[in-house]
Amino acid sequence: MGVAAEPALKQAMYEDVKEFSTPVDSEHKSTRLRIWSFQRPHHAAFQFSWLAFFAAFVSTFAPAALLPVIRDNIDLTKTDLGNAGIAAVVGAIAARVAMGNFVDVYGPRFGISLCVGLTAPAVYCIALCTNAAGFIVSRLFIGFSLATFVACQYWCTSMFTTKLVGSANAFAAGWGNMGGGFTHFVMPLIFSGIMNGGVPSFMAWRYAFFVPASFQVLLCICVLVLCQDMPDGNMTELYAHGSMKKPGGASVWKAAVFNYRTWAMALAYGYCFGVELTVDNVISQYMFDQFRLNLSVAGMLGSVFGMLNLVSRPSGGMISDWAASKWGMRGRLWTLWVIQTLGGVFCIVLGLSSHSLTVTMVILVIFSICCQQSCGLSFGVVPFVSKRSTGLVSGFVGAGGNAGGAVTQAIFFTYATLPMDKAFVWMGVMTIGMTALYLTMYFPQWGGLFAGPKAGVTEEDYYLAEYTPEEISEGLASASIKFAYESRSQRGIKVDAPSGAEAPKHVVASSA
Numbered sequence: 056m057g058v059a060a061e062p063a064l065k066q067a068m069y070e071d072v073k074e075f076s077t078p079v080d081s082e083h084k085s086t087r088l089r090i091w092s093f094q095r096p097h098h099a100a101f102q103f104s105w106l107a108f109f110a111a112f113v114s115t116f117a118p119a120a121l122l123p124v125i126r127d128n129i130d131l132t133k134t135d136l137g138n139a140g141i142a143a144v145v146g147a148i149a150a151r152v153a154m155g156n157f158v159d160v161y162g163p164r165f166g167i168s169l170c171v172g173l174t175a176p177a178v179y180c181i182a183l184c185t186n187a188a189g190f191i192v193s194r195l196f197i198g199f200s201l202a203t204f205v206a207c208q209y210w211c212t213s214m215f216t217t218k219l220v221g222s223a224n225a226f227a228a229g230w231g232n233m234g235g236g237f238t239h240f241v242m243p244l245i246f247s248g249i250m251n252g253g254v255p256s257f258m259a260w261r262y263a264f265f266v267p268a269s270f271q272v273l274l275c276i277c278v279l280v281l282c283q284d285m286p287d288g289n290m291t292e293l294y295a296h297g298s299m300k301k302p303g304g305a306s307v308w309k310a311a312v313f314n315y316r317t318w319a320m321a322l323a324y325g326y327c328f329g330v331e332l333t334v335d336n337v338i339s340q341y342m343f344d345q346f347r348l349n350l351s352v353a354g355m356l357g358s359v360f361g362m363l364n365l366v367s368r369p370s371g372g373m374i375s376d377w378a379a380s381k382w383g384m385r386g387r388l389w390t391l392w393v394i395q396t397l398g399g400v401f402c403i404v405l406g407l408s409s410h411s412l413t414v415t416m417v418i419l420v421i422f423s424i425c426c427q428q429s430c431g432l433s434f435g436v437v438p439f440v441s442k443r444s445t446g447l448v449s450g451f452v453g454a455g456g457n458a459g460g461a462v463t464q465a466i467f468f469t470y471a472t473l474p475m476d477k478a479f480v481w482m483g484v485m486t487i488g489m490t491a492l493y494l495t496m497y498f499p500q501w502g503g504l505f506a507g508p509k510a511g512v513t514e515e516d517y518y519l520a521e522y523t524p525e526e527i528s529e530g531l532a533s534a535s536i537k538f539a540y541e542s543r544s545q546r547g548i549k550v551d552a553p554s555g556a557e558a559p560k561h562v563v564a565s566s567a
Contacts, residue, residue: 075096075097075286076094076095077089077094077097077098079216079286080216080541081537081540081541082216082286082534082537082538082541083285083286083287084097084213084214084215084216084286084541085097085098085214085215085216085219085286086216086218086219087219088101088215088219088222088223088226090226095281095282095283096214096282096283096285096286097214097215097286099281099282100163100210100211100213100214100282100283101210101211101214101215101223101226101227103167103274103277103278103281103282104163104167104206104207104210104211104227104231105207105226105227105228105229105230105231106231106274107167107170107171107203107206107207107231107274107278108203108204108207108227108228108230108231108232108234109230109231109233109234109237110171110200110203110234110267110270110271110274111170111171111174111200111201111203111204111231111234111271112201112231112232112233112234112235112237112238112335112361113234113235113237113238113241113267113270114174114175114178114197114200114238114267114268114271115143115194115197115198115200115201115235116143116234116235116238116239116335116336116361117178117238117242117263117264117267118139118143118181118190118193118194118197119140119143119238119239119335119336119337119339119340120238120239120240120242120243120339120354120357121242121243121246121260121263121350122136122339122340123339123340123343123350123353124246124256124260124350125190125260128256128257128260129184129185129186129187129190130186130187131187131190132187133469134469134470135187135190135191136340137464137465137468137469137470138187138191138469139187139190139191139194140194140333140336140337140464140468140469141461141464141465141469142191142192142194142195142198143194143195143197143198143332143336144198144201144329144332144333144336144457144460144461144464145195145198145457145458145461146194146195146196146197146198146199146201146457147198147199147200147201147202147204147453147454147457148454148457148458148461149454150170150198150199150201150202151201151202151204151205151450151451151453151454151457152447152450152451152454153202153450154166154170154202154203154205154206154446154450154453155205155209155311155444155446155447155448155449155450155451155453156307156308156446156447156450157169157206157446158205158206158209158210158446159209159302159307159444159445159446159447160290160301160302161290161291162284162285162289162290162291163206163207163209163210163213163284163446164210164278164279164282164283164284164289165284166203166205166206166209167203167206167207167210167278168275168278168279170199170200170202170203170206171200171203171271171272171274171275171278172271172272172275173199174196174197174199174200174271175268175269175271175272175275176268177193177196177197177199178197178264178267178268178271179264179265179268180193180196181193181194181197181261181264182261182262182264182265183261198457200271201457202450202453203231204228204231204453205446205449205450205453207227207228207231208224208227208228208434208437208438208449208453209445209446209449210227210284211223211224211227212224212438212445212449213284213285213286214285214286216541217438217439217538217541217542217544217545218376218379218380218544219376220376220435220438221372221373221375221376221379221387221431221432221434221435222369222372222373222375222376223372224372224431224434224435224437224438225368225369225370225371225372225373225375225430225431225432225434225435226368226369226372228368228430228431228434229364229365229366229367229368229369229371229372229427229430229431230364230365230368230369231364232331232361232364232368232427232430233361233362233364233365234361235331235332235335235360235361235364236335236357236358236359236360236361236362236363236364237358237361237362238267238358238361239335239338239339239354239355239357239358239361240354240355240358240362242263242354243350243351243354243355244351245263245266246259246260246263247351249262249263285299299534300529300530300531300533302443302444302531306443306521306522306526307443307444307447308444308447310441310443310444310447310521311441311444311447311448311451314440314441314448315495316440316496316498317440317441317448317451317452318451319492319493319495319496320433320436320437320440320448320451320452320455320496321451321452321454321455321458322455322459322489322492323395323433323455323489323490323492323493324430324433324452324453324455324456324459325455325456325457325458325459325460325462325489326395326399326459326463326485326486326489326490327395327398327426327427327429327430327433327456327486328430328433328453328456328457328459328460329455329456329457329458329459329460329461329462329463330398330402330426330459330460330463330482330486331360331361331426331427331430331460332456332457332459332460332464333460333463333464333467333468333482334360334423334426335360335361336460336464336468337464337468337475338357338360338419339353339354339357339358340353341357341475342354342356342357344475345409345475345476346412346415356412356416359416359419359420359423360419360422360423361423363420363423363424363427364427367423367424367426367427367428367431368427368428368430368431369431370424370428370431371394371427371428371429371430371431371432371435372431372432372434372435373431374390374394374428374431374432375387375390375391375431375432375435375436376435378390379435379544379545379547380544380547380548381547381548382547383501383502383545383546383547384436384439384498384501384502384545384546384547385501385502385503385504385507385547386547387432387435387436387545388436388493388496388503388504389504390432391429391432391433391435391436391493392490392493392494392504394425394428394429394432395425395426395429395432395486395490395493396486396487396490397425398422398425398426398428398429398486399483399484399485399486399487399490400483400487401418401421401422401425401483402422402426402479402480402482402483402486403479403480403483403484404418404422404483405418405419405422405479405483406476406477406478406479406480406481406482406483407476407480409475409476430456433452434449434452436496437449437452439498439542439545441518441521442518442521442534442535442538442539443518443521443522443532443535444521459489463482463485466481467479467481467482498517499512499516499517500512500513500514500516500517501545501546513539514539514540514542514543514545515536515539515540517539518532518535518536518538518539518542519532519535519536519539521535522535
């Protein structure tokens, strides 16, 4: 690594070893994922990250769960409904990119609190809507809350070791995404309960929105009071103590923007998570209109798609980590490409099954599993694209998911004169085509789908290429040096490790 790296190596060598309630690696990241634990700092961050994202999903798709009632009350047309659905996912595109940059500098704790706290008023305000314009604008601002996802994934990546990062990210995001299904189930029940209390329907749906809005406010307070950004403390404290170097804005952006893997992942993610957003927007309406069901039954059946995130997205992360343990990064890429392609296939089959409610529900379950597993598999790869700009890369990829959702909603479910079943068919075709972008993904130190690693290229070579020699000598790359060492786990045990694989002497694993 050269003379310029020596100060960074010495700093990493003599760092104090802290005590934690869970085993940790050289970065003080947990080497265990206990999904029911609230132990600080690692598992408290995990629990509140998914709860915050869950709240964002509930608020974003609560209007979709009550659309048949809302559209009749304030006279919404098909175009109005489509534009509102687009607004809900478009709102988070720029917000997710901005959140990626924000968490790289200020940390995920403030990022999540800012997101759920500032969008809560928009959830309250949707109860005041009396026309299409107000409804669309409210959904736009509520959609900003989906940027919580970026902080959620950054937080889990910061708290859990590279061998577990796929599972940790997938559990947190999957349980968060589950809010999209949960809201289709619970909002009609809240609405019915308020109506049964003697409130007329045109007021009952308005009162129902006070529940998700208040939940966001509660979570904002809890995250600020009970959590911290990193295993060693909050970012502001770590900057003040010199334990972390504040990243330079231009250099962080350059590391993300000029890495083609960022864009390949962002575009392809639009056709797993983006497809999921689209389905969350239209599925209850589809069930209501296509099979002539009542609102509660349509919402209950439609909720199945999102509720499967309880197991499907986490299983995608677990598959990614398992494949990496056997075949390294190439295993992660292969499983991602295959399962997301199958998601496109079953999306087509879903559209061809509109003649039968039973067949539709069976295919919806299979389609949901493949689609959501693909999301989990995606964020088994994203943390390795760049260490210097982890948050920003997550922001771009997350924004790509929202952009894909907006595009598919606009093309197939709003402006094209297609019945919904045919729209599902063409969305599946587009998914298969866009998923082929994973064929371009290649890491020189690990390889790609059809090619092995370049001889002599190591993880240090890849991650330190994001820094100048002067930045390395100043210690800015110390975190990347340790991450490079830990990411050697991505070589797998079924492949030959590239040359230069001896562990650096400066990395000292925690004895905690």
